[in-house]
Amino acid sequence: MSAEPIRVLVTGAAGQIAYSLLYSIAKGDVFGKDQPIILILLDIPPMLPVLDGVVMELQDCALPLLKEVIPTDKVEVAFKDIDAAILVGSMPRKEGMERKDLLKANVAIFKTQGAALDKYAKKTVKVLVVGNPANTNCLIASKSAPSIPKENFSCLTRLDHNRACSQVAMRCGVSSDQVKNVIIWGNHSSTQYPDVHHAKVNLQGAETEAYQAIKDDAWLRGDFISTVQQRGAAVIKARKLSSAMSAAKAICDHMRDIWFGTKEGEFVSMGVYASGNSYNIPEDLIYSFPVQIKNSTWKVVDGLPVNDFSRAKMDATAAELVEERDTALDFLSQ
Numbered sequence: 001m002s003a004e005p006i007r008v009l010v011t012g013a014a015g016q017i018a019y020s021l022l023y024s025i026a027k028g029d030v031f032g033k034d035q036p037i038i039l040i041l042l043d044i045p046p047m048l049p050v051l052d053g054v055v056m057e058l059q060d061c062a063l064p065l066l067k068e069v070i071p072t073d074k075v076e077v078a079f080k081d082i083d084a085a086i087l088v089g090s091m092p093r094k095e096g097m098e099r100k101d102l103l104k105a106n107v108a109i110f111k112t113q114g115a116a117l118d119k120y121a122k123k124t125v126k127v128l129v130v131g132n133p134a135n136t137n138c139l140i141a142s143k144s145a146p147s148i149p150k151e152n153f154s155c156l157t158r159l160d161h162n163r164a165c166s167q168v169a170m171r172c173g174v175s176s177d178q179v180k181n182v183i184i185w186g187n188h189s190s191t192q193y194p195d196v197h198h199a200k201v202n203l204q205g206a207e208t209e210a211y212q213a214i215k216d217d218a219w220l221r222g223d224f225i226s227t228v229q230q231r232g233a234a235v236i237k238a239r240k241l242s243s244a245m246s247a248a249k250a251i252c253d254h255m256r257d258i259w260f261g262t263k264e265g266e267f268v269s270m271g272v273y274a275s276g277n278s279y280n281i282p283e284d285l286i287y288s289f290p291v292q293i294k295n296s297t298w299k300v301v302d303g304l305p306v307n308d309f310s311r312a313k314m315d316a317t318a319a320e321l322v323e324e325r326d327t328a329l330d331f332l333s334q
């Protein structure tokens with residue numbers, strides 16, 4: 001193990017997602033089994049005692065890749081020279097709320113942290129925004145960090161992507177790794193559009209279109225979509241807490257793909273800048289698209305045919321993002 005350690009920041013590090021996430025990062029599941037890591041853990045001052053407990057537990061895991069753990073409540077410490085930032089820290093929604101109800105509480109956090117990225121982080125830093133509403137928070141963080149390329153910012157819709165894969169896999173009686181190329185279009189919200197028109201299912205060695213494999217268009221256009229759209233709310237209703245284990249797994253999948261690339265012939269879903277997309281989505285948004293990643297650079301998969309059903313859903317979720325963006329910018333100008 002000769003590589004220099006990379007500096008990885010996790011915000012909201014005393015919270016429930018971080019508790020499921022930190023072990024996977026520290027043991028090499030995300031940045032590689034040979035990559036030493038310095039973990040920087042940011043939370044707010046009242047949570048510092050809890051953070052101390054998290055640090056103790058990380059130490060007690062005795063993980064060879066983990067060179068140092070730095071707990072802090074100061075952005076100038078947290079964002080200094082970082083290679084990767086996983087921005088989780090923010091308020092989660094409660095039962096009965098939509099994620100956009102969190103805008104007022106959370107958007108200011110992402111403005112401050114964007115400014116800190118701009119001032120202290122490496123210009124090559126890769127930034128993943130998880131805190132909700134994730135797309136709009138990501139847009140605000142990026143706008144607040146003009147010296148960092150827009151392409152370095154993305155938001156998490158991989159949880160929705162994984163949910164969609166899993167629903168299709170269960171329906172077909174296969175494991176989730178036999179399903180590929182589902183797409184989450186748009187916002188990480190209840191207007192998102194989980195789309196399987198381009199998805200394939202491996203049925204006993206035969207790669208089959210998802211619509212052919214499932215043979216139930218009504219389900220695919222109805223309950224499948226609403227189940228994925230409402231899954232976050234269903235978990236909150238059942239657990240009285242928002243999803244954490246599955247969110248942490250999705251964060252690992254997303255960051256690992258940024259670091260190591262996507263598999264040949266496969267795409268994944270990620271909220272990225274809409275600029276230059278071929279799907280007529282308004283440009284100044286972070287919108288979830290199918291992407292392929294090579295050399296740590298994502299590219300939207302262009303030119304997939306879009307039927308009228310899909311077009312209407314892609315536009316509806318874009319319209320919600322435009323509204324969220326304008327509300328966020330209003331809050332920040334007050």
Ligand code: NAD
Pocket residue numbers: 011012013014015016017018042043044047088089090091092093109129130131132133134156157159160188242243244247
């Ligand atoms: P949590 O309440 O358990 O933890 C959040 C942590 O963030 C707390 O420790 C809190 O003190 C900290 N925090 C608050 N403000 C901060 C700031 N300015 N700087 C640093 N830390 C700060 O919540 P959680 O369940 O871990 O969820 C965190 C966020 O992730 C929520 O907004 C939730 O809605 C979102 N989420 C997103 C997805 C997704 O797929 N995009 C999935 C699950 C959860």
Ligand code: LMR
Pocket residue numbers: 092093099132159231232233235242243
């Ligand atoms: C999720 O999708 O589970 C998270 O975004 C939490 C939520 O508020 O739904």
